[in-house]
Amino acid sequence: MNPPVKLKWIFALMIFCMALFSMQMGIFVARQMEDERLHGFTLTFALLVMVALYTLIRVSWRMITQTYFSRKWLKLFYAIKHDRLTKRFNYKYRSLKTEIIVVKDDAFVALAIGMRRPKIVVSTAVLDIFSDDEVKAILLHEWHHCLNRDNFKLFLMTMLTEAFAYWPIMKPIFRYYQTWTELLADRFAIRQMGSELHLASVLLKLSKLGGMKQHAASVHFANTTMHYRIMQVLEPEKTVKVKIALRRPLLASLSLLLLFMLGGDS
Template structure:
């Protein structure tokens, strides 16, 4: 099974590299130059890639060297400060290498499908990362107004389709995130679901019992 999963990892790395290569062919020179000069001081290859696409898209992708991908549709849709909020949000994911973390967590949840609590944990982990990225953007701008405006505009267009090793600005609990911007004291709901928890506990107890019998 692990051999099969290792092939999945290799395939995902290759897919991510190919996807980025195709996206580079859609590069918008003017927006890329302006945004990288404004937000990325290191130079070298673009940390922010703006591609020619009419739909508003924003996500961070890449297993080892995450890059922020924005579309010309997004640049056109948002005003200056809203765009800054989205970029700061994605910079948090980029800095903390969230694409590879979420991919690994998804892979573990798929491998250990017999522990349904992992699916719940993966979902809430993704929410927590989005909330932290939102918090980072709000701190950089000093207000949640522009981030909230960007979220509302993106909500009209639904979720964006991305490669697996990516995290999207509008792909995780966007309604909850808007509510949390309106009420920063709102807690993330972390009540464990009863059925998946009990099934997972029983499976773990069974595996422990088998392990003890095998080595007793």
């Protein structure tokens, strides 16, 4: 199964599993509340109510913080926008049909921001450090995130991972999904450029500029997936094998689900 199809299945499977798990918790709570033999809270019932409340609070908190920080960062980027370079880049890359914001900043900023109408943000520091072809490779990488709605998908995955943090399978799946999101964006940039040379140069330069100032919002070109990304551009003929430890987390998650199912049937 090729990586794009695999990611779609992973995304759909995670949504399905969380929906099933949530439904099972709801059924368990409903049956406990309808049980006439229940004279007060049992330990299992109280625990489940706490888990359900924790999940709801984490979902709500993630949605609030995501909205707040997205608006905060976008407001900041518009405040430090370099008008002349922004107009120049929007005209030069008008075929992308995606807004590009060039910001005046000596930190490394290269990211896609926004979920409904994603935009590409790049700093003047990026334009100073990298050549025109390297900047184009960076923009194409971020454009893939915009086209694929990766911001929305990663937000949803992050929200589910945090809300269901007590489910061991969540974190390894999220890391795997996040890594392949970056690898596929790199593949897209390479195909558009016709060569892996320029993107390889970008990644190698970044690996040498480890102490360079970076914004907290800039994650696409400064994350823990760099090892796999460098492997992909240096050995394009080989298939990158992203490690994922699933056996123990999967067994633990299935045991937890089975526990709730048995509890709901009792």
